[in-house]
Amino acid sequence: MKSNDEKLTARSWFYSQPKQNVPECSECDALKVYRLGYTGQYIIETEIDSGLGGEPVEINQITDIHFNYVAIADESDGEAMGTRSCRKWLREGESVKSAINAMNVAEYADQTVITGDTLDYLSKGTEMLTKRHIISRDPGVMIALGGHDLTKQMQTSLPNELSLDERMAILSEFWPHDMFYHAKDVGDKVICVCLDNSRSCFLPCQPDRLDKEIKRARTERKILLLFMHEPISTRDFKGKLPTLWYSPGAHREYDFCTEDTVGFKPNDEATKRMYSLITENADVIKGIFCGHRHSMFYTEIIASYSDNEGIHQSVIPQLVAPGNPYLDHAGRVVRIIVK
Ligand SMILES: [Fe+2]
Numbered sequence: 001m002k003s004n005d006e007k008l009t010a011r012s013w014f015y016s017q018p019k020q021n022v023p024e025c026s027e028c029d030a031l032k033v034y035r036l037g038y039t040g041q042y043i044i045e046t047e048i049d050s051g052l053g054g055e056p057v058e059i060n061q062i063t064d065i066h067f068n069y070v071a072i073a074d075e076s077d078g079e080a081m082g083t084r085s086c087r088k089w090l091r092e093g094e095s096v097k098s099a100i101n102a103m104n105v106a107e108y109a110d111q112t113v114i115t116g117d118t119l120d121y122l123s124k125g126t127e128m129l130t131k132r133h134i135i136s137r138d139p140g141v142m143i144a145l146g147g148h149d150l151t152k153q154m155q156t157s158l159p160n161e162l163s164l165d166e167r168m169a170i171l172s173e174f175w176p177h178d179m180f181y182h183a184k185d186v187g188d189k190v191i192c193v194c195l196d197n198s199r200s201c202f203l204p205c206q207p208d209r210l211d212k213e214i215k216r217a218r219t220e221r222k223i224l225l226l227f228m229h230e231p232i233s234t235r236d237f238k239g240k241l242p243t244l245w246y247s248p249g250a251h252r253e254y255d256f257c258t259e260d261t262v263g264f265k266p267n268d269e270a271t272k273r274m275y276s277l278i279t280e281n282a283d284v285i286k287g288i289f290c291g292h293r294h295s296m297f298y299t300e301i302i303a304s305y306s307d308n309e310g311i312h313q314s315v316i317p318q319l320v321a322p323g324n325p326y327l328d329h330a331g332r333v334v335r336i337i338v339k
Contacts, residue, residue: 004055007108007110011109014039014105015036015108017036017037017038017039018036018038019035019036019037020035022035022042024246025245025296026242026245028244030046030298030319031044031298031319032044032046033045039101039104039105040331041101041102041104041105041330041332041333042330042331042333043105043334044296044319044321044322044332044333044334044335045334045335045337046335047337047339048225048286048317048336048338050189050190050223050338052189052222052223054187054188054189055187055188056337056338056339057186057187057189057337057338058109058110058111058336058337059110059112059190059225059338060105060108060111060112060113060333060335060336061112061227061289061319061321062102062103062112062113062115062332062333062334063117063229063290063291063321063322063323063324064115064116064117064146064292064294064323064325065095065098065099065102065117065118065134065324065325066089066117066118066119066148066323066324066325067096067119067120067129067130068089068091068092068093068094068095068120068121068126068154069125069126069128070084070123071123074124074125079153079160080124080125080152082153083123083152083153083154083155084123086156087120087154087155090120090325093129094325094329095324097329098325098331099133099324100133100331101329102331102333103137104331105333105335106138106333109335110186111140111142111184111186111192112141113141113142113144113192113194114141114142114143114144115146115227115289115291115292115321116143116145116146116149116228116229116290116291116292117148117291117292117323118130118134118143118146118149119148119149120154121152121154122149122150122151122152122167127170127174135174140176140184141176142176142184142227143175143194144198144227144228145179145196145229146198146229146291146292147198147229149198150164150168150199151167180196180203180205180206181193181196181205181209181210182194185222187338188222189221189338190223190224190338191213191216191223191224191225192224192225192227193210193213193224193226193227194227195210195226195227195228195274196229197228197229197262200230200260200262201262201266202263202271203270204270206274207270210274210277210278211277214277214281214284217284218283218284223284223285223286224284224285224286225336225338226278226287226288226289227288227289227290228288228290229290229291229292230262230290230292231256231261231262231288231290231292231318231320232262232290232301232318233256233258233261233262234256234261234302234318235264235279235302236256236257236299236301236302238257239255239257240255241254241255241297243295243296243297244295244296244297244298246295247294247295247296247322247323247326249294250293250294250323251293252295254293254295254297256297256299262275263278278301278303278316279302279303279304280303280304280306281303281305282304282314285303286316287318288301288316288317288318289319289321289334290320291320291321291322291323292320293320294323294326295320295322296320297319297320298317298319298320299317299318299319300315300316300317301315301316301317301318321334
């Protein structure tokens with residue numbers, strides 16, 4: 001276990017390398033984007049003011065790693081081999097390169113969170129790569145589920161042979177924590193919450209736990225940061241937003257109010273409750289970090305909080321982080337600094 005001093009020294013050494021501009025990324029007041037001059041990774045830096053003082057706490061987010069691989073153990077599995085022959089993007093484990101490069105940055109953070117689509121599809125091969133390059137590398141890592149993690153079929157036009165429960169059971173065997181809800185205190189002022197919304201909705205097991213976490217944060221004077229795969233609705237009716245950083249094949253613009261975003265018009269109780277819990281407690285929920293879209297967007301969710309004086313309007317920043325396996329696999333990491 002490294003002492004805090006040692007960790008801070010290592011971190012300031014790592015970030016003392018020269019920083020290069022990234023002209024292909026549009027400017028945004030909330031984000032600072034640069035490329036590390038010696039080690040080559042792209043960093044998206046954002047600061048969150050907790051209002052609580054003390055030492056900064058640093059959380060790194062990586063998203064949409066998309067391991068595409070089959071192992072020797074998959075060779076007798078017709079489903080895995082069918083996917084192997086149809087799914088060309090990042091085949092033969094190409095994205096291991098960008099995963100290693102991103103994890104080489106994340107080792108300097110206090111906490112690393114991966115926001116879904118770690119596996120391009122479920123196989124023994126992708127399980128092995130996830131264990132070797134993510135979980136063994138950082139046993140404390142938090143990993144949200146994405147839609148890709150749940151399927152064995154990719155571009156085969158065939159339905160999954162195993163039920164969703166059976167596929168979930170395989171994942172839960174090696175997942176480092178509860179796949180549906182996992183909260184962790186980081187430093188003296190942050191609670192990171194990793195949520196499964198990989199099926200475009202929240203789950204009945206989540207609202208009571210989040211409600212408790214929100215109350216604890218308020219009592220213990222901490223803030224909450226939420227990590228999930230899919231963005232939630234901004235409910236701002238602002239229309240399409242241009243991407244800040246385009247990834248080939250992904251969206252150049254997107255409407256985060258109405259198009260396909262979680263909670264715009266929820267038709268299940270859990271999603272309704274989760275959406276209200278998130279957006280009505282903006283005094284403690286200070287940021288949402290997701291992926292899914294592969295291009296980068298910065299959005300603000302219409303939110304509020306209440307105290308003795310009544311209800312106050314606010315916004316919660318929501319960063320839709322860009323996918324990791326692009327840019328010649330240099331690695332792309334969101335560096336969240338909580339002050
Ligand atoms: Fe993805």
